[in-house]
Amino acid sequence: MARALIRTPTFARPGEVVEIRVLLQHPMETGFRPGADGQVLPRDIVTRVEAHFEGERVFAADLFPAIAANPYIAFPMRVTGAGNLVISFQGDNGLMQRETAAIRLA
Amino acid sequence: MTTRRTLLTAGSFMLLLRPAWGTPESLRAAIDAFTGGAPVRNGRVTLTIDPLVENGNAVPVSVSVQSPMTPADHVQRIALFTPQNPLPEVAVFHLSPASGRALVSTRMRMATTQPVIALAVMSDGSAWQHNVNVVVTLAACLEGG
Numbered sequence: 119m120a121r122a123l124i125r126t127p128t129f130a131r132p133g134e135v136v137e138i139r140v141l142l143q144h145p146m147e148t149g150f151r152p153g154a155d156g157q158v159l160p161r162d163i164v165t166r167v168e169a170h171f172e173g174e175r176v177f178a179a180d181l182f183p184a185i186a187a188n189p190y191i192a193f194p195m196r197v198t199g200a201g202n203l204v205i206s207f208q209g210d211n212g213l214m215q216r217e218t219a220a221i222r223l224a
Numbered sequence: 225m226t227t228r229r230t231l232l233t234a235g236s237f238m239l240l241l242r243p244a245w246g247t248p249e250s251l252r253a254a255i256d257a258f259t260g261g262a263p264v265r266n267g268r269v270t271l272t273i274d275p276l277v278e279n280g281n282a283v284p285v286s287v288s289v290q291s292p293m294t295p296a297d298h299v300q301r302i303a304l305f306t307p308q309n310p311l312p313e314v315a316v317f318h319l320s321p322a323s324g325r326a327l328v329s330t331r332m333r334m335a336t337t338q339p340v341i342a343l344a345v346m347s348d349g350s351a352w353q354h355n356v357n358v359v360v361t362l363a364a365c366l367e368g369g
Contacts, residue, residue, distance in 0.1 A: 135324035148333070150310045171322070178318040179328075184309050186282035186331040193317065196324030 120144050122217045124205055129224035130197040138177075138219075139192045140167065140205055148183035164189055164209035171221070172201040197221060251305060254312040258303050258343060259351040269302075269354040271342035277334065280364040286329035289344045289352070293319075299326040301345045308338040333364035 125139040142164060149161025161183065169177040177193045195203075200223045207215045255264070273285045291299045298321050304314035317328045326344070334340075337359045344352050 137327075148310070174322060176320065176322040179330075180313075180316040180318075182311055182313040182315060184304075184306060184311060184314040184333045186333050190329075190331050191317075192286075192329040193319075194323045194325040194327055196322055198322075 124219040146187045162210045166208040170204045251312040262351040264351045268352040271354040276359045280334035280360040282331045287342045289326035295321045305341040309335045334360045
């Protein structure tokens with residue numbers, strides 16, 4: 119399991135648009151780079167990040183090798199109420215990870 | 225005997241032998257696939273990126289789009305493209321009225337000095353763009369090192 123950091127506002131007002139910041143510890147190996155033995159290292163990247171708030175998809179991103187290592191993504195979300203924000207990551211080598219962050223109302 | 229002339233010829237062949245990465249055709253195909261063939265117009269999109277970056281391994285970028293983000297009129301997708309990275313695509317972001325605002329940020333790799341292209345597709349199918357030329361002093365590592 120890679121370490122993921124999800125930053126949400128401590129408290130949000132209903133209707134407010136907040137920024138959610140996601141950082142995943144991941145090498146994002148491009149598949150274009152040779153290793154120490156001269157062989158090209160196989161691609162190992164996160165290909166898809168999705169955010170669901172209480173079952174509704176609020177954001178998704180398709181990532182390519184040109185995203186820097188330890189991918190960082192910030193996206194907006196309109197707060198409709200308190201609930202759980204579920205961020206899921208999919209990628210090469212069977213990466214499938216799910217993180218939950220709580221949205222609390224002020 | 226190696227003369228200056230043969231060395232120069234060899235040098236120009238070396239340039240020709242560079243890998244066929246980042247061709248204009250692949251960039252155009254990637255942009256067409258993203259926009260669905262809609263004509264791309266300038267405006268509405270703002271790409272924020274440093275015009276001079278020291279380290280191409282992690283370049284902060286953010287894209288904002290002027291849009292009311294209502295169910296009738298919102299940004300559906302935002303994408304970043306580069307002409308000279310090994311692949312033209314950098315990322316595709318999917319937004320919806322639940323986003324409330326069209327502003328996304330990430331960190332990208334840049335293989336060399338080149339323009340960065342930000343594109344947005346609206347809910348009515350129109351496509352908008354903003355390009356910024358970026359000078360990279362240390363490229364993201366592609367060929368060893």
